[in-house]
Every structure is written in C-alpha cells, then in structure tokens.
Amino acid sequence: MSSDFLWTDRPQPTRGPKPALTPQRVADTGIALAVAEGLGALSMQRIAAELGFTKMSLYRYVPGKAELVALMVERAIGAPPAVAPADWRAGLGAWASGMLDRFLAHPWALEATLGPRPIGPNELAWMEAAVSVLVGTGLTGAERFDTVAVIAGHVRMIAQQAAVARPGEAELLDAIGAVIGRHADRFPALAATLADSAEGRDQAFTFGLDRILDGVGLLIARRGGAPAAAGQL
Structure with missing residues (x-):
C-alpha cells in the first residue's frame, strides 16, 4: 500500500496505440459500483468484469485495491x-x-x-x-x-x-410524540420539550456546527485572537 501512485503523473505515450484503460477510467468504474452497491461490492475482479478486461490486466493501471479506493476518493471528493x-x-x-x-x-x-x-x-x-x-x-x-x-x-x-x-428528525419526533401523548405523566420533561420543538427541526448539522464554532471562538478569545460573531457561518 503506497501513496506514490497518487502523486506521480504518468506521461501518455506519444507513439503506438493508446492504452486500452486508464487509472481514471478504472477508478470511475469503481465509483459507479460503490455508489450503486456500496464499498463492500468493490473488488478488482468485479471491476475487471464491468470493464470487460481480466483482473490481472487492471494491475497495469492500478497497483492494488487500496490504491484503487484511494484514487476513487481523490476523484469523488x-x-x-x-x-x-x-x-x-x-x-x-x-x-x-x-x-x-x-x-x-x-x-x-x-x-x-x-x-x-x-x-x-x-x-x-x-x-x-x-x-x-x-x-x-x-x-x-x-x-x-x-x-x-x-x-x-x-x-x-x-x-x-x-x-x-434513518428517519428524519421530524419523523422521529413525531413517532416519539405519538407515544408520549399517551404517557406524558411518566415523561413530563420530554413531553414539554416536544411541545416546544415545532420549530428548528432537522437542523442538526447547522446547530451542531454553530455550537462547535462558538466554542472555538471562545478559545480563540482566550488566546488573544478575535472571535467571529457567534451563530454566523
């Protein structure tokens, strides 16, 4: 397993027939397979079959599966x-x-x-x-x-x-609410919270990121830096 493969440009031949494959084409085939079936479906044999080549022929373009996955990440991300x-x-x-x-x-x-x-x-x-x-x-x-x-x-x-x-936050809270509605006396704090949560649902990403950045801002202020305004991405 080596990173050199990802950092070395391979010059294209100027004479003779063009290569039948390229590392990029192999990686793109792997990406399509991973998107459709997940990373667990990925194998050199499967990609070779998708491309109509033998498994061994792929190693002329990609050293191994670890390097293939890394190249897939490079191209997809x-x-x-x-x-x-x-x-x-x-x-x-x-x-x-x-x-x-x-x-x-x-x-x-x-x-x-x-x-x-x-x-x-x-x-x-x-x-x-x-x-x-x-x-x-x-x-x-x-x-x-x-x-x-x-x-x-x-x-x-x-x-x-x-x-x-997984179900969205709104769907999950609705499912919980259906139960809490019948057992509010056993879970009063939860019942009160659900009653007050109609707005601001399905915002876990933004809410969590804001709170992380708020904390970082406080630390920066302690270090003598200038924190950004709280709650603004």
Whole structure:
C-alpha cells in the first residue's frame, strides 16, 4: 500500500496505440459500483468484469485495491471549496458544508476514508484548507488539528445518518410524540420539550456546527485572537 501512485503523473505515450484503460477510467468504474452497491461490492475482479478486461490486466493501471479506493476518493471528493482565510468561522463553515455535500453524494467514501490508507493530494488539500484559516488565531498546532477533527467528526455523523436512511428528525419526533401523548405523566420533561420543538427541526448539522464554532471562538478569545460573531457561518 503506497501513496506514490497518487502523486506521480504518468506521461501518455506519444507513439503506438493508446492504452486500452486508464487509472481514471478504472477508478470511475469503481465509483459507479460503490455508489450503486456500496464499498463492500468493490473488488478488482468485479471491476475487471464491468470493464470487460481480466483482473490481472487492471494491475497495469492500478497497483492494488487500496490504491484503487484511494484514487476513487481523490476523484469523488475532489478539491476543497474556496474558503475565506480572513474569516476563520466563515471559512470553516464553508469547508464543513462542502465536505457534507461530498459525503452525501458519495456515502461509500465515509468508510473509504477511515484508518491507514494511501493519502492523495486532494485529501491533503482539504486538511490544508481547514487548518489554513486557523493560522494566526492564537490556537496551537494541536488545537488547530483538533478543531478540524471535531468538525469533520460532526460532518461524518450527519452524513452517516443520511447514508443508513434513518428517519428524519421530524419523523422521529413525531413517532416519539405519538407515544408520549399517551404517557406524558411518566415523561413530563420530554413531553414539554416536544411541545416546544415545532420549530428548528432537522437542523442538526447547522446547530451542531454553530455550537462547535462558538466554542472555538471562545478559545480563540482566550488566546488573544478575535472571535467571529457567534451563530454566523
């Protein structure tokens, strides 16, 4: 398992027949399969069959499955959105929203970006974009990394909930409310909370991100930096 494959440009031959395949075509076939059936359906044999080639022929273009999955992540997740370096809060808000959009479009990437794996330039560019807006805030290097990790964890949690097709917050609260309506005397605090929760449902991503950024703003203020206005992405 090596990252070199993701960082080396392969010159196209100028003479002779064009290659029958390209790493990009192999990866795009893997992406289509993962979107349709999940990452568990992915194998070199399956992709070879989809392309009409032998399994061994794929290794001319992709060293192995780990590198293939990494290339799939690079192509599916792509480059990060442009962030505003002068406003750390707006920058991290745009970064988190962009990451959520990519994971919602490619839920298989949630599993693909866990644990040791080859790391490509796009994945590092996402990290660079996030930590860059925290430079100069007074946070230590460890605190900058932890801030990004906490936000990424929040994004992944929301995306994972969507990926497993869990009911929306409104549907879940309605189901709970149907039971609470008959047993309000046993759960008075829950009954009162449900009665007061008609507005603001299905906003877990924005609410959670705002609260994380509020906390980061307080820490930046303690470090002598200038926190952004609370509650504004």
